[in-house]
Amino acid sequence: MNDVALAEQSTAAKTFPIPDGVFAETVTEVQHYTDRLFRFRITRPQSFRFRSGEFVMIGLPNSAKPVMRAYSVASPAWDEELEFFSIKVPGGPLTEHLQKIKVGDTVIMRPKPTGTLVNDALIAGKRLFCFSTGTGFAPFASLIRDPETYEKFEHVIVTHTCRQRDELKYSHDTVKNTLEDPLVGEVAQGHLHYFPSTTREETQHMGRITELIKSGAFYEAMQIAPLNPETDRIMVCGSMAFMKDIRSIVDALGFREGANNDPATYVVERAFVG
């Protein structure tokens, strides 16, 4: 046996105990969309409760002190499993390993969910706009599948901007499945509206959502009235640069940022990055 084979054998044989105070859950499904994005599902601990839109810290039991990162729960609160939508970053401390998980593997998870992209952080309104880029769609995958969202808002308009067409598959499928779902489909039909766009590959809607809002092309394509702080509430999730740009647009329109303890007209959260 050469040195490399020996090293591989010893790494494989090495197991690490599950740290105290975390759940150890089993991977039930993995779906890769591109070389940058994938989705996976894990079993849900019986005692785990969360509000749709919140995130949890997850990791792998691959070291004595595992790297844990914030992941929005992409499944709704009623789902018996937990779903996550992840980026794959070459050399990323967690995603380099996480992207290789298979059904039956263990994922660890801290028990306390948190986050600002929750219905409670917004005052009542007529339309809810959810603006996302990349994996920032994850919290909205949860919220659009939660019947409560439709009790609070008459219309839910969710946007997803990615570089390429294949990166939109997760949001496309989730919206489609939501509309066909026996539980939430009935309340979502006619009330859930989806606007996908790409920036580096030709699709029906091209361009950053920020630019499409500014030019009015977004409103025109959706045949809706422009953003109005009197009637509309906004949630934003994506990269730092995207959040900064959306903020300046909605601040200028008179929206005010809210929090769990101070609900207002918009909330933002950074999508997980590596």
Ligand code: A2P
């Ligand atoms: P672009 O291709 O013009 O950079 P990423 O995969 O890098 O996280 O990007 C996801 C999507 O977010 C891409 O379509 C990207 O467009 C878009 N994006 C990046 N920065 C911004 C920004 N500041 N405002 C709006 N969209 C952005």
